[in-house]
Amino acid sequence: MTRDDVVRKANQIADFFRPYDDEEATSGVAGHIRQFWDPRMRADLARYLSEDDSGFTEIALKGAQIVVQEDHAKAAGRQA
Numbered sequence: 373m374t375r376d377d378v379v380r381k382a383n384q385i386a387d388f389f390r391p392y393d394d395e396e397a398t399s400g401v402a403g404h405i406r407q408f409w410d411p412r413m414r415a416d417l418a419r420y421l422s423e424d425d426s427g428f429t430e431i432a433l434k435g436a437q438i439v440v441q442e443d444h445a446k447a448a449g450r451q452a
Contacts, residue, residue: 401435
């Protein structure tokens with residue numbers, strides 16, 4: 373996916389969770405990405421976040437960062 377697609381999709385998810393408090397919204401974004409984004413989409417997300425995190429809303433960014441950190445930790449555990 374293009375960077376614009378990834379940012380748009382993450383922000384749309386965050387928009388859905390806007391009525392919730394920040395902690396629930398962040399958790400909701402992370403949960404949605406975890407459950408519905410395939411590994412290629414999540415790899416694109418990680419790459420785009422590492423290059424430039426602009427364009428993401430605050431909640432989208434926080435939720436996405438959680439998933440990227442989890443994916444990195446899982447990958448590191450498999451390599452050990």
